[in-house]
Amino acid sequence: MFSYRHAFHAGNHADILKHLVLVHLLDHFRQKEKAFWFIDTHAGAGGYDLRGEYAKKSGESKSGIALVWDRKDMPAVLAPWRDEVAKFNLGLGGGEGVPRYYPGSPRIAMQMLRNHDRVRLFELHSSDSRELLRSVEGEAPRVIAQAEDGFEGMTALLPPAARRGMVLMDPSYEDKADYPRVIAALRGGLERFATGTFMVWYPQVQRRESQTFPDRLKRVQPKDWLHATLTVKGAGSDGLGLNGSGIFIINPPWTLPKMLAEALPWLVKVLGQDRGADFGLENTLR
Numbered sequence: 001m002f003s004y005r006h007a008f009h010a011g012n013h014a015d016i017l018k019h020l021v022l023v024h025l026l027d028h029f030r031q032k033e034k035a036f037w038f039i040d041t042h043a044g045a046g047g048y049d050l051r052g053e054y055a056k057k058s059g060e061s062k063s064g065i066a067l068v069w070d071r072k073d074m075p076a077v078l079a080p081w082r083d084e085v086a087k088f089n090l091g092l093g094g095g096e097g098v099p100r101y102y103p104g105s106p107r108i109a110m111q112m113l114r115n116h117d118r119v120r121l122f123e124l125h126s127s128d129s130r131e132l133l134r135s136v137e138g139e140a141p142r143v144i145a146q147a148e149d150g151f152e153g154m155t156a157l158l159p160p161a162a163r164r165g166m167v168l169m170d171p172s173y174e175d176k177a178d179y180p181r182v183i184a185a186l187r188g189g190l191e192r193f194a195t196g197t198f199m200v201w202y203p204q205v206q207r208r209e210s211q212t213f214p215d216r217l218k219r220v221q222p223k224d225w226l227h228a229t230l231t232v233k234g235a236g237s238d239g240l241g242l243n244g245s246g247i248f249i250i251n252p253p254w255t256l257p258k259m260l261a262e263a264l265p266w267l268v269k270v271l272g273q274d275r276g277a278d279f280g281l282e283n284t285l286r
């Protein structure tokens with residue numbers, strides 16, 4: 001098993017991009033009364049204490065959520081994400097000001113989905129899956145978490161009974177085999193559920209697999225995709241570190257490009273660490 005623990009990274013710039021988009025997608029599904037499914041192939045522990053041992057050690061939320069939280073000039077399109085973080089803190093007694101707790105994708109979905117919707121979560125790490133399973137106790141059948149491989153778990157669930165829904169694939173890419181596994185899972189997922197929305201997160205790091213990944217993702221389906229990146233710093237001479245991240249979505253809602261066009265320039269301004277900070281936004285929506 002690899003050593004990745006999401007608690008080190010909770011509330012960083014990559015989480016902000018990922019969860020801003022996730023909240024937008026889930027909100028879009030909620031616009032219709034008909035039930036939908038949310039499948040999270042790499043769920044993590046569920047939620048995180050930013051004053052906990054791991055988060056404090058890395059300090060990543062200080063150059064992430066702490067910089068955006070109280071900004072008076074925050075664009076309105078970030079409000080739905082901010083509201084979900086605030087709601088999570090309210091439930092845990094997190095108090096006012098910069099949040100103490102940060103919701104991962106499972107907790108965001110659990111807050112947003114209705115009684116007739118379904119949340120299905122997969123997490124392999126022994127400690128994180130234990131925490132995740134504990135956090136969903138008593139929530140079945142609305143929410144079910146399994147300590148199993150998310151790529152295989154997702155395949156078994158598609159197409160969802162409701163024939164509406166989305167999959168989030170958010171591996172750590174610590175193992176470079178995650179890159180081809182995501183591509184294969186996307187192809188397999190689309191064969192089973194062609195109208196489904198599939199969201200992939202990936203890191204911008206100085207690794208060939210990461211740099212060629214967007215082009216490989218674009219070849220999965222020629223149309224109806226959106227690709228967005230948030231780069232917070234230029235590539236360092238040491239070749240180390242996370243410079244930014246990207247999200248790639250197949251079958252996104254038509255409202256997503258406009259939301260990101262408003263959010264991304266502001267996020268670059270607030271989260272950018274040097275002159276290499278930038279964003280990218282492209283799509284093939286008709």
Ligand SMILES: C[S@@+](CC[C@H](N)C(=O)[O-])C[C@H]1O[C@@H](n2cnc3c(N)ncnc32)[C@H](O)[C@@H]1O
Nearest residue numbers: 006042043044104105123124125149150170172
């Ligand atoms: C980036 S974190 C997930 C964060 C979470 N999606 C969120 O947004 O809050 C990736 C997680 O995937 C888990 N993982 C790694 N390989 C997996 C696999 N094949 N199936 C399920 N989980 C896996 C890791 O233990 C880690 O907790």
